Amino acid sequence: MSIVLLAKNLGLSISTVSRALNGYDDVSAATRERVVLRAKAIGYRPNPSARRLGAGKTSAIGVILPAASSTGQAVDSMYSSLLCGVVTEIEPAGYHLLASMQAKHDAAREAALYENFIRGGWVDALLIVRTRVHDARLELCRAAKIPFVTYGRTKSDEPYAWVDTDNEKAFHLATTRLLDLGHRRIALINGPDEYYFAQLRRRGYLRALASRKLKPEPAWILHGDLTEGSGHELCRSLLIRSPAPTAFVCATDSMAIGAIAACREAGLSIGSDVSVIGYGNSSLSAFCDPPLTTMEHQVFENGRYVGRALLQLLRKEIQPADVHYLEPVVLVPRKSDGPAPQ
Amino acid sequence: MSIVLLAKNLGLSISTVSRALNGYDDVSAATRERVVLRAKAIGYRPNPSARRLGAGKTSAIGVILPAASSTGQAVDSMYSSLLCGVVTEIEPAGYHLLASMQAKHDAAREAALYENFIRGGWVDALLIVRTRVHDARLELCRAAKIPFVTYGRTKSDEPYAWVDTDNEKAFHLATTRLLDLGHRRIALINGPDEYYFAQLRRRGYLRALASRKLKPEPAWILHGDLTEGSGHELCRSLLIRSPAPTAFVCATDSMAIGAIAACREAGLSIGSDVSVIGYGNSSLSAFCDPPLTTMEHQVFENGRYVGRALLQLLRKEIQPADVHYLEPVVLVPRKSDGPAPQ
DNA sequence: AGGCACGGCAAAAACGTTTTGGGTGATAGA
DNA sequence: TCTATCACCCAAAACGTTTTTGCCGTGCCT
Numbered sequence: 001m002s003i004v005l006l007a008k009n010l011g012l013s014i015s016t017v018s019r020a021l022n023g024y025d026d027v028s029a030a031t032r033e034r035v036v037l038r039a040k041a042i043g044y045r046p047n048p049s050a051r052r053l054g055a056g057k058t059s060a061i062g063v064i065l066p067a068a069s070s071t072g073q074a075v076d077s078m079y080s081s082l083l084c085g086v087v088t089e090i091e092p093a094g095y096h097l098l099a100s101m102q103a104k105h106d107a108a109r110e111a112a113l114y115e116n117f118i119r120g121g122w123v124d125a126l127l128i129v130r131t132r133v134h135d136a137r138l139e140l141c142r143a144a145k146i147p148f149v150t151y152g153r154t155k156s157d158e159p160y161a162w163v164d165t166d167n168e169k170a171f172h173l174a175t176t177r178l179l180d181l182g183h184r185r186i187a188l189i190n191g192p193d194e195y196y197f198a199q200l201r202r203r204g205y206l207r208a209l210a211s212r213k214l215k216p217e218p219a220w221i222l223h224g225d226l227t228e229g230s231g232h233e234l235c236r237s238l239l240i241r242s243p244a245p246t247a248f249v250c251a252t253d254s255m256a257i258g259a260i261a262a263c264r265e266a267g268l269s270i271g272s273d274v275s276v277i278g279y280g281n282s283s284l285s286a287f288c289d290p291p292l293t294t295m296e297h298q299v300f301e302n303g304r305y306v307g308r309a310l311l312q313l314l315r316k317e318i319q320p321a322d323v324h325y326l327e328p329v330v331l332v333p334r335k336s337d338g339p340a341p342q
Numbered sequence: 343m344s345i346v347l348l349a350k351n352l353g354l355s356i357s358t359v360s361r362a363l364n365g366y367d368d369v370s371a372a373t374r375e376r377v378v379l380r381a382k383a384i385g386y387r388p389n390p391s392a393r394r395l396g397a398g399k400t401s402a403i404g405v406i407l408p409a410a411s412s413t414g415q416a417v418d419s420m421y422s423s424l425l426c427g428v429v430t431e432i433e434p435a436g437y438h439l440l441a442s443m444q445a446k447h448d449a450a451r452e453a454a455l456y457e458n459f460i461r462g463g464w465v466d467a468l469l470i471v472r473t474r475v476h477d478a479r480l481e482l483c484r485a486a487k488i489p490f491v492t493y494g495r496t497k498s499d500e501p502y503a504w505v506d507t508d509n510e511k512a513f514h515l516a517t518t519r520l521l522d523l524g525h526r527r528i529a530l531i532n533g534p535d536e537y538y539f540a541q542l543r544r545r546g547y548l549r550a551l552a553s554r555k556l557k558p559e560p561a562w563i564l565h566g567d568l569t570e571g572s573g574h575e576l577c578r579s580l581l582i583r584s585p586a587p588t589a590f591v592c593a594t595d596s597m598a599i600g601a602i603a604a605c606r607e608a609g610l611s612i613g614s615d616v617s618v619i620g621y622g623n624s625s626l627s628a629f630c631d632p633p634l635t636t637m638e639h640q641v642f643e644n645g646r647y648v649g650r651a652l653l654q655l656l657r658k659e660i661q662p663a664d665v666h667y668l669e670p671v672v673l674v675p676r677k678s679d680g681p682a683p684q
Numbered sequence: 685a686g687g688c689a690c691g692g693c694a695a696a697a698a699c700g701t702t703t704t705g706g707g708t709g710a711t712a713g714a
Numbered sequence: 715t716c717t718a719t720c721a722c723c724c725a726a727a728a729c730g731t732t733t734t735t736g737c738c739g740t741g742c743c744t
Contacts, residue, residue: 357734389730392730393732
C-alpha cells in the first residue's frame, strides 16, 4: 500500500502521483516536482510486481544461454562479455536481464523453454544467441509478437533484428593472410555446421581459396565443438594424414590452443613448420606460446548495440528491419603463423 | 482473465482452481485432477506478474556479478559454471535467475545495486559472490531479512549460509608439493587482498612454509587481479630481482599462463628452471605448453549445492547456519612444475 | 436427537500499480 | 454572456493471481 500512502501524504490522488512519477504531461511541473521530492524523501519504491501486473510489462529481457560443451556445465565465455554490454545499456533504462540456460540442444526442450519465457509472460523481449542456419526460435518470437534481437544471423525470409560480426570477411582475411605467406594446404577447423556463423566462415575461407584458383580439399574442412579438446583432436586427425595441412584456421582461440598442442605433439614448430590462426582475441591469446595470431571482435560493444536495439524496439522507435549491424573484424598478427615451409 | 475463464469452464470457483493447482489439501483429489487436466487441455499458464503480486513472492533469485577486470567488460568465466549449476537446480523448482553486473567495485554503488534488488522487490533471495574479508552485503541482506547464500566465506560474527572451496588447504597442498620438489624460494601470486579467499590462500601458503621452518619472504607475496596480464607483470617483477623465486603458485590458471609467459621471456625453461602451479583446472590448462599443474574444484557442482541451499532456505526447511559446505580441492599434476634447479 | 468436527468448496478481500474516462475551473474567443 | 478549449487533477476500473474467511453438508460421537 505504498503509493496510496504517498498519495495521502501529499494530499493527492493515486493516479496523479502515478502519472507524476511516470512522466506524463498532464500533471503540472510544480506538482510533479513536489511528488518526486516527497517520494525520494520517504523512500518510496514502486513495487515491480504490481507495476508489472498493472502495466502488463515485465521490464525484463530474457536470454537463454547454450551450454558450451556437451556436459552442459559451462557457457561460452564470450557471452559474459556480450551480456555485460547488454546490461550496461538496459540497466539504466530500468530493465533487467532474466537468464536461463540450456544444457543440450534438443529442439523440443528448447521450444518449451522459449515458450515458457514468452507465453508465461516472464519477459518483454528476447535476446537470441548462437543462431542456427534455420532457426525455429525466430518463428516462435514472431508468432508471439514479442520483440527480439539475434546475435548472429540466420536464414530468414522475413526481416528481423540482428547484430553480428563479419564472420565471412574475417575468415577470408585469415585465409588470405596464410595464402600470402605461401601456404597452399590450409585447413579450416570450424564450429558445428548447423550454426550459421560456421557456414559464413567456411564461405569466407572458400572464397579466399577460389580467388587464388585453389581447389578446396573437403577433408580439410572439419567441424567440432568450440573447445580446446575438439581443436586438439581435429588437428591431430589431420596431421597423421599425408600430405598434412601446413596451416590451420580455427573457429575459436580455444580450438587454436588445442590445435597448437596437437602440432607440438607432432614435433612441429608453430609459426615455422605450421601456422595456426585463432578467433576471438581472448585475453589469453597474447600470453600463450607462441602468442596467437587471431581475429578480434568487440563483443562487449556488440552487447551494448544489442541492448540499445532492444530498448528501441520495445519503445517502438525502430523496426526490426532497421537493426542490421555487421561489425568488421580485424586481424591481430602475433607469432603463431609464418611463411609456409618448403 | 485467465484463471476466471478456467474456473468458469470448470464450473468451479476461482479460489478452488487456484488451490487445486497449487497443491493445497483442502480440495478433493478428484477435483484436483479434473482441474489439472482441464488446465493443461486449454493451455492455461498462470500469469507470473499476477502471481507475484498476489503471493508477494517473485520466484526469482538475484545475483550481481563482479566485472573481471577494471574495464568492466567481462566476468570471471568461473561464474558461468557456477550459475549453470545454480540454474540446473532452481529452474525445475520454478525459480529464475535475475542477473546483474557491477562494473567496478565502489561501495556506494554496490550498496545501491543490492538495495534496489532487495527493497525494490525484484528477488526472493540472493546469491552473493566474490566475498570480501568484511562484507557489507551480508548486513544488507540480514537487515532486509532476505535469504542469501554466499559463494566464498567472509568474517562474520553471525552465522550465514556459505558454500566455498577449501582455498587454504589447496594452497597448502600446492606449496607443500613444491617444497617436496626441493623448492625453497616460492612466490605467491595472489588475488586482491580484500577478498577473503586471497587471505585464506596466503594462510595455506604460509602454513606450508612454516611446517618446514621456512621464513616467508614478504616481497614474494604479490597481489593482482586475476588476469593473464596481471600474472605476467607480477612474475616479471619478481624475476628481475635477485635471488628470484624458483616457483610460483598462482591464484588462477590465467595468472599462471601470464607467469609462464614471463618466465619464458626471461629464458627460463618451465618445469625445470622454474615451476608454476595454477588454480581452477580450466579447460585450457591441459593444452597449454607445458600442460599446467593446477588445482581442481567442481564449480558446477558447487553451483548446484548453492541452488539447493537457496531453495531450502526459501522453503524454510533449513537455517542459514546449517549451510556450510567446504569443498575439498585436488591437485592435478601436469608438467609445469618439477624439481628445483641446483 | 443434538452437538461437533471436518472435508470440500466459494465469496470476497488483498496485493500495488497503471490506465481510462471523465470533471472542474480558468482562460480565450465569439 | 456564452461557449469552446485547455491545463490539471481525480475516482474507479482493470490487471490476474493468492489468501482469508466462512459456509454447507456429512458423518461421527455421545
